[in-house]
Structures are given as structure tokens and as C-alpha cells.
Amino acid sequence: MINQRMYELGSEPSAIRELFAYGMTRKAEIGEENVFDFSLGNPSIPAPKEVHDAIIDLMELPPEQVHAYTPAQGAAGVRTAIADSLNRRFDTTYSADDLYMTVGASASLSISISAVANPGDEFIVIAPYFPEYKVFIESAECTCVEVPARLDDFQLNIEAIEDAITPRTKGVIVNSPNNPTGAVYPACDLTELANALRRKQDELGTTIYLIADEPYREIVYGGPSVPWIPSLYENTFVCYSYSKSLSLPGERIGYILVPPAMKDARRVYAAVCGAGRALGFVCAPALFQSVIERCVDAPCDVEAYRANREALYEGLTNLGYECVPPQGAFYLWVRALEPDAKAFSETAKAYELLVVPSDSFGVEGWVRIGYCVSHETIVNSLPAFAELMREYQY
Ligand code: PLP
Known part of the structure; x- marks a missing residue:
């Protein structure tokens, strides 16, 4: 007998992937330019030139040096380069020993969760949320507790988070800039959250991690800067990935930071190494560890996303759609024109518009539009959005 849970995970349809697969078929039928595919979060801008140059440069080195196993936590060189970069940016004093290289944010999250979780623990997620959180939490035999964001602006509802904390709460996952809403959490709210978590830790005699x-x-567009959470709350794991900032999603490279101020930080770091081992991650890709060592401060070019964001937000609000103004990431959160977001997404398909229903993210009645696409796709899609709106007006 196979593992039923794994079978279900592998065969249950993901709305995002299904929509993407539908888009591929439809593009083959009617031409790529006639399908407005907003389903995926694949960056549309190329990786910076620094990345290309670093790869070419590395190819000059002896192959056995470039492609060899590194230590499980990552080569010392890249971890030192990342620590130095964080210290310059956030006025901190991290060292290579605080960093663990991963195969992207998904691995950073699953390793961090597994490092601290015991079966039966609870992790709080803020709905709407990245659907894989639930997979990672439940795979660690823990419970995913959904706490809705504030409905007017999709910011943190700190009172609701505090109310959801129980003696079994092991962690709270926060994602800012947010997928799918584009919200960026301001320092005042994160400070308030930190105070609430400390209050609960004292009251319950537990440790609660912020992930x-x-x-x-x-990827931010002005407005509030993205606060450095470990400076506000000591028991914070930072789960980072270069998938979006350097447009390297297929290369699988990221890291976990276990700040030294975290309670029992060295023991937690050892548990991170253990979780990475248990989950079968031998080391992050060696070539891309070396690339990141050389490109750690390469700028992320957000201008293309900014232009898309403005065209889409202006275009859709002018047509009468209700949209949350995104402060970061590259997604627009739009209210569906009927209560059933899945039905709305199906109707949109008739206009060749592929938008992800919010049910995938744990809430009803909205859709996510990924604007990491060509500017042309945004501009050419607006007449189709106008027709879709007209269908609902009559
Ligand atoms: N977390 C969020 C919020 C994401 O949107 C994504 C990818 O889209 C991930 C994690 C996973 O990132 P990675 O591809 O680096 O594993």
C-alpha cells in the first residue's frame, strides 16, 4: 500500500497549476498573444546581468570545484557574503554560522517548521495565504490554524492572532510583501504583533516562533519600507529565496536565518540542520551558491513590475473592479464579480482571462492576478476585462 496522504497531495488538483496547464493548451490552440495568462508567479524580468556574468566566470573554474558537494548548511563563502550583506542593510551583526542555505523558500519553510514542530503543534497562517503552508504544516503532523487578515486592507488582525494562540501554538507565519494581496506590513503592526507574542509566551510558558x-x-513600490522582523522579535526565522528578487525560480536557491538572539539559537540551528537532513536536502545547488556569493547585492529591477502594476490597477479600477492597491510583490487582489470566485474564474476563461480563484488561498470571493507578465499582456487584456465586467452588468 502506498501512503494515502502523499497520494492525495500528488493527485489533488491545484487550481493554479490546472489553470496554467489550461493556458498552455489554449495558447497552442489560439496563439500565445490571445491568452491572458495571469495564473503563475514566474518572474517576467530576466535575471540581472551580474548573474549571467558570474555563471560564465564560474565555468572557467575546474568543474570538480564548481559542481562538488558543499557542506550541508552551505559553503562558508556564500553564508559570509549573505551575513555581511544583511549587516550592511539592517545594522545587524550576523555571521555565516547563523545561515543555512536551502533550495528556495519552500525548503526554507518546510525545514524551519520541521525543526521546531512536534506532532500536534499548531501554526497560525494569515488568510489569504500561500497554499503550500498548509502542506508543510500538515506534513509535520501539525495543525494549520487560519486567522483572517483585516477585510478592508488585508493587513494583520493582531487581536485575532492573539486570540487564536493556544498552549499548542508553535509558530505564526507572516509573508510581507504578501502573496496574494500585495500588502506590506508596517513596523508599528509588527511591533504590536511581537508584543502580543511575548505576552502569550510569558502567560503560557511556551516559545512561539515567527516565521x-x-x-x-x-519587490516594493514606495510607501512603507519592509521592516526587518528579527530586529522587532527575537524568535524569528527568516525564510528567504532568490526566486523572485533575482528571477531564479527554477534554480532553487535561498536561505534560512536563525538570528543569534533567538532563544537557544545554537540548538535551533542544529535542529534546522537535522530537519534539512531528515527531509533529504543534501546541500543547496553548488553552482548557485557560488553565483549568490558573487551577486548578493545585485539590484532587483522592480521598474517593469511597477509599470505593470500601475497599468493593471488603473485599468481595472477605471472599469469598476474593486482592487487592493498592492504595496509590494507582483499580484493584484481583485474582488470577484460574483460570490463564487471559482465560477467567476470559469466565466473569465471565456474571455481568455486566466485568474486564480481565492479559494486556493483560504478565502472566498476574490481572485489573484499575477502581473509578472509582459506589459503588452496587461494592456491587451483590458478590453477583455471590460467585456467581462459588461457580462455581469446585464
Ligand atoms: N512563499 C511565497 C509567499 C511564495 O509566493 C512562493 C512562491 O511563489 C514561495 C514561498 C516559494 O518560493 P520558492 O520558489 O523559492 O520555493
């Missing part, structure tokens, strides 16, 4: 999922840290 800061930050693959979109650099």
Missing part, C-alpha cells in the same frame, strides 16, 4: 516568509522583500 517570516520573505521571497518578495525587495
Whole structure:
């Protein structure tokens, strides 16, 4: 007999992937330019030139040096480069020993959760949320507790988070800039959350970890800066990935930061190494560890996303759609034109518009539009959005 849970995970349809597969078929039928595919979070801008140059440069080195296993936690060189970069940016004093290299944010999250979780523990997620959180939490035999964001602006509802904390609460996952809403959590709210978590830790005699999922840290459009959460709350894991900031999603490279101020930080770091081992991660890709060592401060070019964001937000609000103005990431959160977001997404398909229903993210009645696409796709899609709106007006 196979493992039923794994079978279900492998065969249950993911709305995002299904929509993407539908888009591929439809593009083959009617031409790529006629399908407005907003389903995925694949960055549309190329990786910076520094990355290309670093790869070419590394190819000059002896192959056995470039492609060899590194230590499980990552080569010392890349971890030192990341620690130095964080110290310059956030006025901190991290060292290579605080960092563990991973195969992207998904691994950073599953390893961090497994490092601290015991069966039966609870992790709080803020709905709407990245659907894989539930998979990672439940795979660690823990419970995913959904706490809704504030409905007017999709910011943190700190009172509701505090109310959801029980003696079994092991962690709270926060994602800012947020997928799918584009919200960036301001320092005042994160400070308030930190105070609430400390209050609960004292009251319950437990340790509650904040897991800061930050693959979109650099993708922001002005407004409030993205606060450095470990400076506000000591028991914070930072789960980072270069998938979005350097447009390297297929290369699988990221890290976990276990700040030295975390309670029992060295023991927790050892548990991170143990969880990575138990989950079968031998080491992050060696070539891309070396690339990151050389490109750690390469700028993320957000201008293309900014232009898309403005065209889409302006275009859709002018047509009468209700949209949450995104402060970061590259997604627009739009109210569906009927209560059933799945039905709305199906109707949108008739206009060749592929938008992800919010049910995938744990809430009803909205859709996510990924604007990490060509600017042309945004501009050419607006007449189709106008027709879709007209269908609901009559
Ligand atoms: N967390 C969030 C919020 C994401 O949007 C994504 C990817 O889209 C991930 C984690 C996973 O990132 P990675 O591809 O680096 O594993």
C-alpha cells in the first residue's frame, strides 16, 4: 500500500497549476498573444546581468570545484557574503554560522517548521495565504490554524492572532510583501504583533516562533519600507529565496536565518540542520551558491513590475473592479464579480482571462492576478476585462 496522504497531495488538483496547464493548451490552440495568462508567479524580468556574468566566470573554474558537494548548511563563502550583506542593510551583526542555505523558500519553510514542530503543534497562517503552508504544516503532523487578515486592507488582525494562540501554538507565519494581496506590513503592526507574542509566551510558558516568509522583500513600490522582523522579535526565522528578487525560480536557491538572539539559537540551528537532513536536502545547488556569493547585492529591477502594476490597477479600477492597491510583490487582489470566485474564474476563461480563484488561498470571493507578465499582456487584456465586467452588468 502506498501512503494515502502523499497520494492525495500528488493527485489533488491545484487550481493554479490546472489553470496554467489550461493556458498552455489554449495558447497552442489560439496563439500565445490571445491568452491572458495571469495564473503563475514566474518572474517576467530576466535575471540581472551580474548573474549571467558570474555563471560564465564560474565555468572557467575546474568543474570538480564548481559542481562538488558543499557542506550541508552551505559553503562558508556564500553564508559570509549573505551575513555581511544583511549587516550592511539592517545594522545587524550576523555571521555565516547563523545561515543555512536551502533550495528556495519552500525548503526554507518546510525545514524551519520541521525543526521546531512536534506532532500536534499548531501554526497560525494569515488568510489569504500561500497554499503550500498548509502542506508543510500538515506534513509535520501539525495543525494549520487560519486567522483572517483585516477585510478592508488585508493587513494583520493582531487581536485575532492573539486570540487564536493556544498552549499548542508553535509558530505564526507572516509573508510581507504578501502573496496574494500585495500588502506590506508596517513596523508599528509588527511591533504590536511581537508584543502580543511575548505576552502569550510569558502567560503560557511556551516559545512561539515567527516565521517570516520573505521571497518578495525587495519587490516594493514606495510607501512603507519592509521592516526587518528579527530586529522587532527575537524568535524569528527568516525564510528567504532568490526566486523572485533575482528571477531564479527554477534554480532553487535561498536561505534560512536563525538570528543569534533567538532563544537557544545554537540548538535551533542544529535542529534546522537535522530537519534539512531528515527531509533529504543534501546541500543547496553548488553552482548557485557560488553565483549568490558573487551577486548578493545585485539590484532587483522592480521598474517593469511597477509599470505593470500601475497599468493593471488603473485599468481595472477605471472599469469598476474593486482592487487592493498592492504595496509590494507582483499580484493584484481583485474582488470577484460574483460570490463564487471559482465560477467567476470559469466565466473569465471565456474571455481568455486566466485568474486564480481565492479559494486556493483560504478565502472566498476574490481572485489573484499575477502581473509578472509582459506589459503588452496587461494592456491587451483590458478590453477583455471590460467585456467581462459588461457580462455581469446585464
Ligand atoms: N512563499 C511565497 C509567499 C511564495 O509566493 C512562493 C512562491 O511563489 C514561495 C514561498 C516559494 O518560493 P520558492 O520558489 O523559492 O520555493
